[in-house]
Amino acid sequence: MDHTKLLCDISELNHLFRDSVSVESFLQQITEMVSKHMKTEVCSIYLYDDDGEILTLKATKGLNHEMIGKITLALGEGLTGISLKELRPINISNATQHPDNKLFWGTGEQKYENFLAVPIARGVERIGVLVLQRAQSYTFSDSDILACKAVASQLANIIENARFIISMHSDHEEKSRSLVKKQSRLIHGKVASEGYCLGETLVLDKEKTFNSLLKRRFTRHYTIKDFKNAVKQTANQLEDMQEEVEEKLSDAASLIFASHLLILKDHEFIGQMESMIAMGTNPPQAILQIAKKYMDIFEKAQNVFVREKVQDIEDLTVRLISNITYDQEIISSYKGKVVIARDIFPSELLKMTSEKIGGIILVSGGVTSHLSILASSLAIPMVIANDLTLLDVENKTKVLLDADTGNIYLKPNQDVIDEFQRRNKQREKISQLDHNVKSETKTKDLQKITLLANINLLSDISLAKKVKCEGVGLYRTEFPFIVRNNFPSEQEQYITYRKLITSMKGQPVIFRTLDVGGDKMLSYYHNTIEQNPAIGMRSIRFSLENKEVFIQQIRAILRAGEGEELKIMFPMISSIDEFDAAKNIVLECIESLRNESEEFNSKPAIGMMIELPSVIELIDDFAKEADFFSIGTNDFIQFMLGVDRTNEKVASFYMPYHPSVLRAMKTIVESVQAHGKEISVCGSMSSDKKYIKFLLGIGLKVLSVSPSHLPRIQKVINSITISDAQAYATQLISKNRACDIAKLMGIQDSV
Numbered sequence: 001m002d003h004t005k006l007l008c009d010i011s012e013l014n015h016l017f018r019d020s021v022s023v024e025s026f027l028q029q030i031t032e033m034v035s036k037h038m039k040t041e042v043c044s045i046y047l048y049d050d051d052g053e054i055l056t057l058k059a060t061k062g063l064n065h066e067m068i069g070k071i072t073l074a075l076g077e078g079l080t081g082i083s084l085k086e087l088r089p090i091n092i093s094n095a096t097q098h099p100d101n102k103l104f105w106g107t108g109e110q111k112y113e114n115f116l117a118v119p120i121a122r123g124v125e126r127i128g129v130l131v132l133q134r135a136q137s138y139t140f141s142d143s144d145i146l147a148c149k150a151v152a153s154q155l156a157n158i159i160e161n162a163r164f165i166i167s168m169h170s171d172h173e174e175k176s177r178s179l180v181k182k183q184s185r186l187i188h189g190k191v192a193s194e195g196y197c198l199g200e201t202l203v204l205d206k207e208k209t210f211n212s213l214l215k216r217r218f219t220r221h222y223t224i225k226d227f228k229n230a231v232k233q234t235a236n237q238l239e240d241m242q243e244e245v246e247e248k249l250s251d252a253a254s255l256i257f258a259s260h261l262l263i264l265k266d267h268e269f270i271g272q273m274e275s276m277i278a279m280g281t282n283p284p285q286a287i288l289q290i291a292k293k294y295m296d297i298f299e300k301a302q303n304v305f306v307r308e309k310v311q312d313i314e315d316l317t318v319r320l321i322s323n324i325t326y327d328q329e330i331i332s333s334y335k336g337k338v339v340i341a342r343d344i345f346p347s348e349l350l351k352m353t354s355e356k357i358g359g360i361i362l363v364s365g366g367v368t369s370h371l372s373i374l375a376s377s378l379a380i381p382m383v384i385a386n387d388l389t390l391l392d393v394e395n396k397t398k399v400l401l402d403a404d405t406g407n408i409y410l411k412p413n414q415d416v417i418d419e420f421q422r423r424n425k426q427r428e429k430i431s432q433l434d435h436n437v438k439s440e441t442k443t444k445d446l447q448k449i450t451l452l453a454n455i456n457l458l459s460d461i462s463l464a465k466k467v468k469c470e471g472v473g474l475y476r477t478e479f480p481f482i483v484r485n486n487f488p489s490e491q492e493q494y495i496t497y498r499k500l501i502t503s504m505k506g507q508p509v510i511f512r513t514l515d516v517g518g519d520k521m522l523s524y525y526h527n528t529i530e531q532n533p534a535i536g537m538r539s540i541r542f543s544l545e546n547k548e549v550f551i552q553q554i555r556a557i558l559r560a561g562e563g564e565e566l567k568i569m570f571p572m573i574s575s576i577d578e579f580d581a582a583k584n585i586v587l588e589c590i591e592s593l594r595n596e597s598e599e600f601n602s603k604p605a606i607g608m609m610i611e612l613p614s615v616i617e618l619i620d621d622f623a624k625e626a627d628f629f630s631i632g633t634n635d636f637i638q639f640m641l642g643v644d645r646t647n648e649k650v651a652s653f654y655m656p657y658h659p660s661v662l663r664a665m666k667t668i669v670e671s672v673q674a675h676g677k678e679i680s681v682c683g684s685m686s687s688d689k690k691y692i693k694f695l696l697g698i699g700l701k702v703l704s705v706s707p708s709h710l711p712r713i714q715k716v717i718n719s720i721t722i723s724d725a726q727a728y729a730t731q732l733i734s735k736n737r738a739c740d741i742a743k744l745m746g747i748q749d750s751v
């Protein structure tokens with residue numbers, strides 16, 4: 001039987017669901033669709049209730065409808081129960097004779113011999129069973145089973161989500177809610193920043209908080225004195241928070257709360273509130289009305305800078321109201337919370353860090369996006385789960401965020417928590433071992449490999465040193481720019497860069513010049529909205545377009561590098577012309593510093609990142625121009641394969657093991673080394689154990705990795721011989737299909 005039609009219809013399930021008035025009617029439509037296609041007299045769906053461990057008939061085409069909701073089976077009871085218990089399809093041609101079959105009188109199923117049950121499950125989570133029955137003696141074929149499995153797998157997702165969605169528009173609202181309340185739920189996402197946290201959820205929906213405040217009636221009347229006290233108290237709190245963040249993150253946190261404080265001290269803003277209060281308006285109402293007025297004005301100008309200001313006002317208003325009413329419930333403390341959000345600004349992430357947030361679940365974004373990188377630097381566990389229903393989870397729901405595996409357990413039961421805590425103890429032991437790294441990394445046949453660290457914020461340095469990196473292979477200078485409210489001055493940059501250089505005590509440091517744009521927008525820069533920011537005015541293009549900013553940065557780097565081994569690296573170079581233009585600016589800065597009394601490094605090595613496919617054809621020529629190279633695999637893969645690295649929906653197409661990626665990397669490494677120049681890899685591929693053997697096999701001797709991965713990578717390198725690695729790389733490269741390479745690498749190919 002050709003199942004193409006059914007498989008096409010399955011992809012329509014989501015629509016079918018949206019148009020249904022209830023879960024029951026949706027399930028009923030499914031049973032009709034499947035039975036029609038599979039030419040069976042009966043198709044039924046049973047749903048499983050985890051708490052009672054009971055399967056209940058929820059929809060059927062072919063059995064007596066009066067039995068819906070009445071037929072129940074225990075897990076493991078009858079063929080249907082066994083199928084769910086053992087999570088496997090059961091296909092029987094003479095069901096009525098089967099000893100495990102359980103027939104229900106009144107359903108009319110005694111006449112059906114042919115039986116197929118397919119479990120509906122997500123991983124090991126049991127959701128229900130899809131059952132097909134037919135009168136004539138006929139065995140369902142493998143392709144029938146496959147088609148039913150596809151239906152079951154789609155149903156699993158929809159039914160899981162349905163419990164949330166349906167509660168919004170069905171008259172079974174309370175019933176569904178209580179179901180949701182009781183049930184634990186496992187959602188699998190992608191790890192963006194490793195770690196774990198057991199805490200309570202906090203859905204970040206500031207708009208909702210603000211809107212509910214707008215609707216609130218403040219019965220108590222407050223005075224102008226109360227208002228002034230609240231303003232003062234809010235300012236004190238903001239200043240304290242600012243101080244605390246700065247202590248921890250000196251390079252990044254400068255003036256994070258500055259715009260809040262500025263708004264708070266703005267005479268217009270506060271003055272208008274005071275006038276309203278003087279005319280008799282209750283202060284909370286006055287705060288809300290004026291704040292709303294400002295937000296409406298800002299909201300109209302559709303750009304990131306302004307959007308962030310709207311959030312600042314929202315945040316500030318909530319703080320003010322909380323301080324005037326002494327209602328601490330209004331303001332959400334992030335402490336220990338697992339925040340669920342659609343999007344978070346980098347500066348917000350820092351604010352959350354200052355309040356010791358427990359973890360983050362983002363419902364959009366990509367694992368190599370810069371928010372993920374920042375979260376890693378801040379040691380905040382973060383998982384990206386493409387599941388919008390997470391935004392409907394009630395606040396204060398218990399959640400276990402396992403950001404080592406990407407698993408999110410909502411309302412985990414005690415067994416899960418116990419198992420998790422046992423694993424944690426083990427993990428702590430292992431991580432102590434992890435710090436027993438050697439200061440030099442060698443392969444099994446004693447070839448030296450240099451492991452450098454990727455640094456995003458100065459707070460990364462202590463771990464980088466603990467794991468004995470041999471220098472910094474990538475300092476992403478943009479992070480201090482991204483999390484601020486304005487461009488840092490040359491002097492501010494100098495202080496940060498000098499701190500990095502001196503703390504690395506004579507080890508080399510590669511400064512990657514400003515790499516903004518794409519998913520690293522500067523909120524304070526008046527970016528024009530671009531259709532495709534990843535290939536827009538970003539990175540080195542931004543620096544060459546904004547020469548003043550670039551010159552300040554280069555001067556700060558040259559001054560900070562005085563007396564040390566200094567390397568400057570340009571990101572996203574697409575042509576030799578561009579490399580020349582950037583290099584010329586460095587030379588001009590050296591010239592102008594010579595005429596000043598400042599001390600500086602006049603002989604930095606000048607290198608470039610390889611992130612764009614256009615470099616491959618010109619690699620021999622580039623190798624003559626640049627002093628060193630580093631392959632930024634995050635962008636290189638993105639542009640080689642045309643896959644947005646920040647879009648989780650296309651994550652399965654983002655294949656580091658794609659033959660073109662592997663072959664191009666080999667070509668690049670060989671060409672650069674033939675010219676006697678140094679080349680490293682600094683994208684996520686070098687922090688991933690799976691790819692190390694290949695990287696060594698194509699001749700790489702220097703890898704720059706995120707510090708938390710360094711011990712693991714060192715161990716992997718210790719177990720590899722170069723000759724084995726070379727043979728392995730040759731074998732991989734001989735294949736022309738990603739699936740074949742994936743198989744050789746032990747990767748589950750997802751496309």
Ligand code: PEP
Nearest residue numbers: 632633634635682683684
């Ligand atoms: C890369 O693209 O691999 C890289 C290291 O740069 P970033 O991740 O900062 O874009």
Ligand code: MG
Nearest residue numbers: 611632634635
């Ligand atoms: Mg990059």
